[in-house]
Amino acid sequence: MTRSISSKVDVDLEIDLLLEAIFRRYQHDFRHYARSSIRRRMQRALGHFQIATIAGLTDRILHDEHAFGELMGFLTIGVTELFREPESFVALRRTVVPVLATYPSLKVWVAGCATGEEVYSLVIMFAEMGLLDRSLFYATDIDPASLHTAERGIYELSRAADFSRAYQAAGGSRSLSDYYTAGYGAITFHHELRKKIVFSDHSLATDHVFCEVHLVTCRNVLMYFDRRLQDRAVGLFLEALVRKGFLGLGSRETLLFCSHRDGFDELDRRQRIYQKRSEVAA
């Protein structure tokens, strides 16, 4: 099996055709994801499927839905953690939550929620700040397998120690085990938390705004998009947010090169927290 993609054929052409095939057959649009990451992920996929070329991969997924389901695992954003980048949650507590507390009811959108750790982190934080009762969380992603995992709220027991450490680093005031039951090698987040979350299929590439929200978090998702798709996604966030609503990005992401940057004030440069300006029309 080749270790690196052969340079003899224009591999980018093959990738163009693969992504077009995926779009037309399955209505998932990866055509404006950052190409370098796609190239790397497809290289790994070739190894997994034991197929020599990307054109071969196109053939397989066009005729085998199950194979496409497996390929989705390579195309969609991978690893996530509970209270990932804990400093950003500390910043949210300090900067954003006091303002959110002034609203009688709150909606939060976690865009690109993957397997759910991010939304459970926010739900726990809101619970500790006394805001859980008035809040509703929308957690969206394009990958049905990830959404299914997220909705169940069940994670391997072996991850509990890391989760706990991150929870503490993020400013958790209790014990993480207060929020889950453990058994059969797994932890399950309590129903009281899960019932505040609506999990839903949604694509930042093709879908539209579905409701008005006070906070959007989209972390380590935009970096995998090209500029055009980033602009589209941020445009959705701008439209969805209430006046003075908040947007949180990943620590290596920025609105600096985004066409919508003037729609936001930068509240916390290091922790990538932005606030929608009041004079911008949605």
Added chain:
Amino acid sequence: MTAVPADAGAILAAHPVDAVVIGGSAGAIEALLQLLPHVPADLHVPLLAVLHVPRGRPSPLAAMFGGRCAVPVREAIDKQTIEPGVLLLAPPDCHLMVERDFSVSLSVDAPVHHSRPSIDVLFESAAWAWSGRLLGVLLSGASADGADGLAAIAERGGLAWVQDPDSASSAFMPRAGLKATAAARPFSIASMSSAMAVLSTTARRDA
């Protein structure tokens, strides 16, 4: 026993490049501190570098190198356009990639050879973007990261240099580079330093 060719500068003058990518690990910071003062102020290409440093922000590298270098040294920002006359560093704990439109893409995908940022990741994406008009430099280090990337650069017709293993403080990485591609050539830091003069705008204009 590899004979060290005399003139890196002549090779670079004969093989124009539009970018230089650099990777290194243990011992590479010292190597770069010797090399960077020779980068001309009117550098006509971008430099991009991945150095394996311990995790933990912020990284001291940009400040450390900036004082020794006539061109600005900055951490790369996602989606920025890569411009000539700058040294861009991979941010801590982030892969650095180049898109075909010469913009930066960052990623927090899994480490490669236990490294994030990974030299292989930078070198392979640079090879796609710049093809043969690229110089890849693999410096001192104790890791296998970078060897495959150097081979990818050579395969697309770019120049593949390694720090002379006999003078590198960690010979493992340069040796892995030499093994990975027959096109790789070893040079001393002194030799590579004097070759940097070829990358000035003046030199290019007069060529």
